[in-house]
Amino acid sequence: LAQLAAALQRFGRSAPPRASADRPAVTLADLKAALDAGQVKPYFQPKVDVRTGVVKGVEALARWLHPQLGTIAPDLFIPMAEQGGLIHELTLSIAEQSCAQAARWNRHGLRLSVAVNLSPLLLDADTFVGEASTLLEHHALAAEQVVWEITESSVVANLGAALGTLARLRLKGFGLSIDDYGTGFSSMQQLARIPFTELKIDRSFVSGASDRHHLRVILQSALDMANRLNLVTVAEGVETIEDWRLLQDFGCALGQGYLIARPMPGDDLPTWLRQHTQHLRALREGRVHGR
Ligand code: C2E
Ligand code: MG
Ligand code: MG
Ligand code: MG
Numbered sequence: 001l002a003q004l005a006a007a008l009q010r011f012g013r014s015a016p017p018r019a020s021a022d023r024p025a026v027t028l029a030d031l032k033a034a035l036d037a038g039q040v041k042p043y044f045q046p047k048v049d050v051r052t053g054v055v056k057g058v059e060a061l062a063r064w065l066h067p068q069l070g071t072i073a074p075d076l077f078i079p080m081a082e083q084g085g086l087i088h089e090l091t092l093s094i095a096e097q098s099c100a101q102a103a104r105w106n107r108h109g110l111r112l113s114v115a116v117n118l119s120p121l122l123l124d125a126d127t128f129v130g131e132a133s134t135l136l137e138h139h140a141l142a143a144e145q146v147v148w149e150i151t152e153s154s155v156v157a158n159l160g161a162a163l164g165t166l167a168r169l170r171l172k173g174f175g176l177s178i179d180d181y182g183t184g185f186s187s188m189q190q191l192a193r194i195p196f197t198e199l200k201i202d203r204s205f206v207s208g209a210s211d212r213h214h215l216r217v218i219l220q221s222a223l224d225m226a227n228r229l230n231l232v233t234v235a236e237g238v239e240t241i242e243d244w245r246l247l248q249d250f251g252c253a254l255g256q257g258y259l260i261a262r263p264m265p266g267d268d269l270p271t272w273l274r275q276h277t278q279h280l281r282a283l284r285e286g287r288v289h290g291r
Helices: 002-013 028-036 074-083 087-107 120-124 128-139 152-157 159-172 213-228 241-249 266-284
Strands: 040-049 055-066 070-072 113-117 146-151 175-181 198-201 232-236 254-256
Touching (some): 028 040, 028 055, 028 074, 040 087, 040 113, 055 087, 074 087, 087 128, 087 146, 120 146, 120 152, 128 159, 146 152, 152 175, 159 175, 175 232, 198 213, 241 254
Parallel strands (some): 055 113, 113 146, 146 175, 175 198, 232 254
Antiparallel strands (some): 040 055, 040 254
């Protein structure tokens, strides 16, 4: 396992970070035009089995591929879309592109679950559950292959709307993930009312947790609780071998982070995956040794 982690670290780090404009001056009208022009796209970050290194799924993360300014990060334009009334359209676009991508991978024998982030504003939209189901039909996907991620803080802030919409999504068969767990001040009593299938620990409890006692305690407690509730446990922000080993010790099911791979365009994933798989095989056969 140590060798696996060492190899993954070398491998994950070999992908250079993509250029990103820090705080570019863009307007809502620019964003609308970019959506119409297909310049807002999902990048995909692998979610990996912490024991075996096998890729189980991906998370779709929105990128604005601006022709002049380069790649713009979602922290800049998601709030803009939320405030400017574009978040519904943006979410459906990212979900549509992600389902299309998953269907293409399926046709190549690659069955990966795809997670899409859901703004709390969508929880209020009574059309959303129907639109989500239509997407599946268009791409002949099973609902089980799609997971909606919703942050803990937005669930708590919108419990009434969240309950109804999330329960209906779950009834359709979609997976439901609590994102950024540990930062939202929810009570168990609140979360237990929603039929979540997965819990993602916020990266502030993952990156660098091994040498910080209180982070380790929180991480282990959250994982124990989620495992006992039969939720799929995911850790985001896995950056180092030490983070990875801690997750193995604490029984976390899946890990996601720069140690394994950065978010990448969908077309790059098959090549990345082939190399990753060769790497795992070489490790199993003892042909590669960790440092
Ligand atoms: P998130 O859903 O919690 O996604 C995880 C973020 O952590 C991503 O940032 C990802 O690139 C980053 N990350 C992954 N591994 C590591 C790591 O090892 N270390 C560190 N430091 N960071 C890591 P990104 O792509 O910039 O997205 C930021 C946030 O924007 C997301 O947080 C999500 O809340 C939101 N977002 C992204 N795409 C969408 C979308 O399509 N719709 C909505 N509503 N929100 C989105
Ligand atoms: Mg997420
Ligand atoms: Mg998260
Ligand atoms: Mg986050």
